[in-house]
Amino acid sequence: AQSVTQPDIHITVSEGASLELRCNYSYGATPYLFWYVQSPGQGLQLLLKYFSGDTLVQGIKGFEAEFKRSQSSFNLRKPSVHWSDAAEYFCAVPLMDSSYKLIFGSGTRLLVRP
Amino acid sequence: DAMVIQNPRYQVTQFGKPVTLSCSQTLNHNVMYWYQQKSSQAPKLLFHYYDKDFNNEADTPDNFQSRRPNTSFCFLDIRSPGLGDAAMYLCATGTGLAGEQYFGPGTRLTVT
Numbered sequence: 001a002q003s004v005t006q007p008d009i010h011i012t013v014s015e016g017a018s019l020e021l022r023c024n025y026s027y028g029a030t031p032y033l034f035w036y037v038q039s040p041g042q043g044l045q046l047l048l049k050y051f052s053g054d055t056l057v058q059g060i061k062g063f064e065a066e067f068k069r070s071q072s073s074f075n076l077r078k079p080s081v082h083w084s085d086a087a088e089y090f091c092a093v094p095l096m097d098s099s100y101k102l103i104f105g106s107g108t109r110l111l112v113r114p
Numbered sequence: 115d116a117m118v119i120q121n122p123r124y125q126v127t128q129f130g131k132p133v134t135l136s137c138s139q140t141l142n143h144n145v146m147y148w149y150q151q152k153s154s155q156a157p158k159l160l161f162h163y164y165d166k167d168f169n170n171e172a173d174t175p176d177n178f179q180s181r182r183p184n185t186s187f188c189f190l191d192i193r194s195p196g197l198g199d200a201a202m203y204l205c206a207t208g209t210g211l212a213g214e215q216y217f218g219p220g221t222r223l224t225v226t
Contacts, residue, residue, distance in 0.1 A: 032212040043204055043217035090156060094213030100145055102213045104156035
């Protein structure tokens with residue numbers, strides 16, 4: 001069955017430190033890939049997306065992600081974390097038999113130490 | 115700015131008392147989605163509209179209904195809310211291409 005795995009439930013980093021959030025997917029072909037961020041009590045905001053082409057994609061708020069086909073991964077990175085980045089992060093891919101529906105990972109909660 | 119708007123942001127209802135949540139969009143997207151999200155979980159798709167075509171997820175309870183009177187508006191009706199229906203309800207829109215979706219700020223539903 002198709003799946004998206006975010007192996008880290010929680011990650012804590014110090015403000016100013018670098019960040020990497022992991023995402024692995026199972027998919028029959030090269031997928032479209034998304035990262036969303038959700039601040040407490042808010043909806044999901046699209047951070048970035050990969051459709052094709054350059055495997056390193058830039059997003060909003062200084063985030064980037066790299067698609068690695070050989071590892072079936074789409075990890076999210078930020079070189080220097082700000083306190084306002086504390087939130088829940090979801091990786092998502094479209095459902096193979098219904099491309100306008102998304103499968104979400106279980107999410108990673110990011111905590112930022114001052 | 116083009117956006118997805120949800121009203122109200124917070125809704126309190128009594129056990130068994132029908133409630134309606136609303137969503138509107140200025141993106142002119144073909145697809146509108148309703149998700150339920152409980153604490154520390156990923157959003158769970160309840161149903162979606164592709165234009166006027168309604169698509170219900172197999173495990174969505176009959177207690178949940180939806181209406182889309184036009185492209186811009188979509189409503190979620192909970193006919194008889196139970197305590198287990200307390201959650202964040204998220205509306206999203208999309209073009210139907212590649213799964214890309216844009217979310218509203220959500221409505222937090224409390225059932226007393």
